[in-house]
Amino acid sequence: MIVGLLREIKPSENRVALLPVGVETLIAHGHRVVVETNAGVGSGFDDEMYKEAGAEIISSAKEVYEISDMIMKVKEPLPQEYGLIREGQILFTYFHFAASEELTNAMIKSNCIAITYETVEQENGHLPLLTPMSEVAGRMAAQEGAKYLEKTYGGYGVLLGGVPGVEPATVVVLGGGVVGTNAAKMAAGLGAKVYILDISLERLRYLNDVMPKNVISMMSNSHNVRELLKTADLVVGSVLIPGAKAPKMITKDMLKLMKKGAVIVDVAIDQGGSVATSHPTTHQDPIFEVDGVIHYCVANMPGAVPRTSTIALTNATLPYAVEIADKGYKTAILENEEIKKGANVVLGKITYAGVAEAFNMELTPVEDILS
Numbered sequence: 001m002i003v004g005l006l007r008e009i010k011p012s013e014n015r016v017a018l019l020p021v022g023v024e025t026l027i028a029h030g031h032r033v034v035v036e037t038n039a040g041v042g043s044g045f046d047d048e049m050y051k052e053a054g055a056e057i058i059s060s061a062k063e064v065y066e067i068s069d070m071i072m073k074v075k076e077p078l079p080q081e082y083g084l085i086r087e088g089q090i091l092f093t094y095f096h097f098a099a100s101e102e103l104t105n106a107m108i109k110s111n112c113i114a115i116t117y118e119t120v121e122q123e124n125g126h127l128p129l130l131t132p133m134s135e136v137a138g139r140m141a142a143q144e145g146a147k148y149l150e151k152t153y154g155g156y157g158v159l160l161g162g163v164p165g166v167e168p169a170t171v172v173v174l175g176g177g178v179v180g181t182n183a184a185k186m187a188a189g190l191g192a193k194v195y196i197l198d199i200s201l202e203r204l205r206y207l208n209d210v211m212p213k214n215v216i217s218m219m220s221n222s223h224n225v226r227e228l229l230k231t232a233d234l235v236v237g238s239v240l241i242p243g244a245k246a247p248k249m250i251t252k253d254m255l256k257l258m259k260k261g262a263v264i265v266d267v268a269i270d271q272g273g274s275v276a277t278s279h280p281t282t283h284q285d286p287i288f289e290v291d292g293v294i295h296y297c298v299a300n301m302p303g304a305v306p307r308t309s310t311i312a313l314t315n316a317t318l319p320y321a322v323e324i325a326d327k328g329y330k331t332a333i334l335e336n337e338e339i340k341k342g343a344n345v346v347l348g349k350i351t352y353a354g355v356a357e358a359f360n361m362e363l364t365p366v367e368d369i370l371s
Contacts, residue, residue, distance in 0.1 A: 001031045001032070001069045001070060001325045001328070002031070002032045002033075002034060002067055002068050002069045002070075003018075003026055003031055003032070003033045003034070003068060003069070003070050003072060003321070003325055004033075004034050004035075004036075004058075004064040004065065004067070004068025004070065004071045004072065005017060005018045005023075005033065005034070005035040005036065005039050005040075005050075005055070005064070005072050006036050006039060006061055006064055006071060006072070006073050007036045007037070007038055007039040007061065008039075008042075008073065008074055008075055008303075009061075009078060009080075009081075010075045010078065010300055010303070011282045011283065011284060012282060012283035012284060012300070012303055012304065013042075013074065013075055013300050013303040014042025014043055014303055014304075014306035015042070015043060015074040015075075015302065015303055015306045015309050015310045015313065016039050016040040016042065016043050016045065016074065016306075016310055016314075017072040017073050017074050017092075017093065017313075017314065017317065018033075018035075018072050018314060018318070018321070019040075019045060019310070019311070019314045019318075020040075020045055020049045020050050020052065020053035020055075021053065022314055022318045022321070023035070023050055023053035023054055023055045024053045024054060025318060025322060026321070026322060026325060027053070027054040027055075029322055029325065029326055031325050032056070033050075033053075033054065033055045033056070034055065034056045034057075034058045034063075034064055034067060034068060035047070035050045035055040035056070035057055035058065035064075036057075036058055036059075036060065036061055036064050037057050037058065037059055040310075042306050043306040043307055043309075043310040044306075044307050045310075061081070061084065062084055065081075065084035065085065065086065065089075066084075066086075068089070069089065069090060070089070070090035070091075070092060070321075070324060070325060070329075071085075071089060071090065071091045071092070071093075072092050072093065072317075072321060073091065073092070073093035073094075074093060074094060074303075074310075074313065075093065075094055075300055075303075076093060076094060076095045076096065076100070076103055077091070077093075077103070077106070077107075079102075079106070082106040082109075082110065085107075085110040085112050086110070086112070087110065087111035087112065087347075088111065088112070088113070088347070089110075089112045089113070090112070090113045090115065090324065090329050091107075091112055091113070091114050091115070092115045092117070092317075092320075092321060092324065093116070093117060094116065094117045094118055094133075094270075095107075095114055095116040095117075095118070095344060096116075096118060096270045096271055097114075097116070097243070097344050097345070097352070097355040097358070098243060098244050098245045098271055098272065098354055098355055098358035098359075099245065099269075099270060099271050099272045101358075101359050104345065104350070104355060104358075104359060104361075107345045108345055108348050108349070108350070109348070111347050111348045112345070112347075113329050113343070113345075113346050113347065114343070114344050114345040114346070115324070115329070115333075115339065115342045115343050115344070116243070116342050116343075116344045116352075117129035117130060117313075117317060117342070118130045118242065118243065118270075119242055119243040119341050119342050119344060119352060119354075120320060120338050120339060120341060120342035121242065121338060121341040121342075122338055123337070127242060128316050128338075129313075129316050129317055129320070129342075130178075130242075131178050131316070132309075132312035132313050132315070132316050133302045133309060133312070133313060134177070134178035134179045134182070134240075135178055135179075135182050135312070136301070136302040136305060136308060136309050136312065137179055137182075137267050137301045137302055138178060138179040138180065138181065138182025138183040138185075138186070138236075138238065138267065139182045139183070139185075139186045140301050140302070140304070140305070141179070141182075141183040141186075141236045141238070141265040141267050141301070142160070142171070142183050142186035142187040142190065142234075142236070143186065144265055144286075144296055144298075144301075145160075145171070145187075145234040145236065145263050145265045145296070146159075146160040146187075146190065146234070148263045148265075148287055148294050148296055149169065149233060149234060149261075149263050151261075153287065153294065154261065154287075154289060154294055155261050155262075155263055155294055156233055156259055156260070156261030156262055156263075157261065158233050160187060160190045160191065160192045160233075160234070161190045161191025161192055162191060167193075168191050168192045168193050168214075169192045169193070169233035169234060170192070170193050170194075170195070170228075170231050170232050170233050170234075171183075171184075171187040171192045171193065171194045171195070171232070171233065171234045171235075171236065172194075172195045172197070172225075172228045172229070172232040172234070172235045172236070173187070173194060173195065173196040173197065173235075173236045173238060174197055174220065174225070174235065174236065174237050174238060174239055174249045174250075174274060175197070175198060175220075175237070175238035175239040175240065175268075175274075176196050176197070176198030176200070176203045176204065176207050176217070177198075177203075177238060177239075177240055179236075179238035179240070179267050179268075180196055180198070180236065180238040181196075181207065183236045183238060183265075183267075184196045184207075184211060184215050185211070187234070187236075188211065188212050188214050188215045189212075191214070192214070192234075193214055193216075194211075194214060194215045194216065195215075195216050195217075195218055195228055196211070196215055196216070196217055196218070197217075197218050197219065197220035197224060197225065197228075198217070198219075198220050199219070199220045199221075201219070204217040204218075204219065220249075225249060225250070225254070226254060226257060229250070229254055229257045229258050230257050230258070232258060232259075232262055233259070233262055233263070234262070234263045234264075234265070235250070235258075235262070235263070235264045235265070236264075236265050236267060237249060237250070237264065237265065237266040237267060237268045237269075237273065237274035237275050237278075238267045238268060238274070239268055239274045240268065240271065241271070241354065242354065243344065243352050243353075243354030243355060244271070244353075244354030244355075244357060244358060245271055245272040245354075245358050246268035246271040246272050246273055246274045247274065248273075248274060248275065248276045249274045249275065250264070250274065250275040250276060250277075251276045252276050252277050252290075252291075255277060255290060255291040255293050256291060258291075258292075258293050259292075260292035260293070261292065261293075261294070262292075262293050262294070263293070263294045263295075263296065264278075264293060264294065264295050264296065265296045266278040266295065266296070266297045267301065269281075269297040269298070269299050270299055270300075273297065275295070277290040277291075277293075277295065278295055278297045279297060280297055280298075280299040281295075281296070281297045281298050281299070282298060282299075283298055283300075283303065283304055286298050320338070320339060320342075323336060323339065324339065330370045333346075333366060333370060334367070334370055334371075340366060343366050346366055346369050346370070347369055349362075349364040349369055350362065350363055350364065351363070351364055351365065351366040351369065
């Protein structure tokens with residue numbers, strides 16, 4: 001199989017989907033790897049490193065699309081790429097389809113095979129390709145929130161951990177999954193008073209056992225959310241329903257309960273956001289204000305720390321990429337339940353329930369298409 005590696009074109013996206021060592025691995029399995037020039041530079045991997053690993057360097061994305069059987073990316077294709085995608089071509093990347101009907105329709109029209117990192121799921125419910133970036137985004141949420149609480153950026157002007165004689169900031173984390181857990185750990189480590197909310201009592205019991213004493217676990221319900229918003233300095237939105245739109249935990253009316261200069265970091269923005277007033281932003285223009293509340297809604301947070309993010313991500317994605325390349329997409333999807341759950345749009349049909357439900361479209365079982 002010919003595997004193509006692209007340079008990311010989403011604003012401030014410096015990650016890359018394959019390390020030079022990953023190129024070596026695919027070549028050792030008998031595959032050919034073509035790499036768009038400067039694909040890895042943002043993460044510290046130059047063309048010469050890919051050449052030494054055995055890759056062929058290609059001058060343009062158009063050429064990579066033209067010759068590749070499988071395209072590896074980090075972020076979803078942008079509109080200028082839609083016309084380059086061929087029928088039957090495999091795209092292996094983050095898509096977050098439920099957040100974009102335009103992207104979904106474009107991939108349906110292309111008749112490609114869209115295998116999404118974010119819905120590859122293990123038998124125990126673990127999301128192995130989403131977890132590394134959720135860990136990065138969760139940890140970043142605390143540090144970005146701390147930064148935008150500074151008066152310089154329009155924030156309330158409080159230090160997350162306070163100082164002796166001055167109480168610390170109050171941080172509210174909505175969702176006790178991977179993002180929320182990492183955000184709470186970082187905020188707690190800086191000395192903040194942290195509340196973490198989840199709908200699962202089992203998860204709350206676990207968090208209560210493992211978190212430091214300045215983290216308070218609470219059941220997630222509208223009453224508790226409303227009460228906590230009144231005192232919150234920083235709110236982290238981290239609720240995830242795999243492959244589906246994120247639920248709106250904070251309505252526009254709820255913003256009126258918050259302090260002027262409080263900060264919301266909506267990590268769930270990739271899946272539509274957990275705050276009604278959120279919309280995607282970029283690293284160049286990361287924040288906006290609604291009713292005096294600062295919103296940070298960057299849709300590719302880990303792109304700001306590409307070296308860490310790239311290594312963490314490719315450690316997880318490479319084994320799946322090798323299996324898809326070795327077996328071909330049909331056999332890989334039908335034989336591996338984890339990869340099957342990653343198949344969201346296949347040959348013009350939606351094959352993942354969360355995406356079909358998001359846009360009230362028809363769901364087709366992937367077995368019906370490939371058998």
